[in-house]
Amino acid sequence: MKKAKIAIIGGTGFEKLFISEEKLYVGTPHGIPPPISIGNIGDREVAFLPRHGSEHSVPPHKVNYRANVYALHQLGVERIIAVNAVGAINRDFKPGDIVIPHDFADFTKQRTTTFYDEAPVTHVDMSQPYCPELREKLVKCAERFGLHVWSRAVLVCTEGPRFETPAEIEMFRRLGFDVVGMTGVPEAVLARELEICYAAVCFVSNMAAGMQERLTPKEVYDISIKVQPKIEQILIETIKALPTERKGKCPCMSALKNARIK
Helix, strand or coil, X not given: CCCCCEEEEECCCCCCCCCCCXXXXXXXXXXXXXXXXXXXXXXXXXXXXXXXXXXXXCCHHHCCHHHHHHHHHHCCCXXXXXXXXXXXXXXXXXXXXXXXXXXXXXXXXXXXXXXXXXXXXXXXXXXXXXXXXXXXXXXXXXXXXXXXXXXXXXXXXXXXXXXXXXXXXXXXXXXXXXXXXXXXXXXXXHHHHCXXXXXXXXXXXXXXXXXXXXXXXHHHHHHHHHHHHHHHHHHHHXXXXXXXXCCCCCCCCCCCCCCEEC
């Protein structure tokens, strides 16, 4: 099976970000993910996994996150860059802005969030939920292109598929959250459990509930089409700028060290 050390997980509007004639169908102990495309960026082999399926047919609360992340792990992936559409809670954030979150809060309700439901009992450290090395590269590349990027933000993940209520958004604002999305968790946790570096590049697709009259999926999609070239630039340049080998300067590749109770 073809291998790749870097992967991109795409969301709304990014299903065809990397088109490849070669698609891999990877089975895992947790189910079968969408077909994974393998392509090249510079001299790097890069895997692309469409989070919601090739035709965007899987809603956020039904995405098989474990199968998706585990399939990439089986392909030899060591770094994942996720693309997420988010709504702005922080009033300073505007549609079209790029956000590189540094932390998240999990408000999902019924998702399987771990690979370790059985022994050995495993507790991974999430003091730095996103890989600092990947985040630094993403921020620098976005700034190099002159994009309006927020380099620190707290992302709150909700269950979906409905949008949030104004009362929920007001609660999240008072708790200090900046953006809201439906797909950031448990991806970040599962990647850490497999010692994969993970970071997210988000784009603001709308102001959250109560900050505009109504929300529609069409609005999210329309913004994603406009911002897609910017995201592509960030992804391409970030991947080219990454060192070939990980140096252990992040908490990701040694996440299981001392994490297990035997």
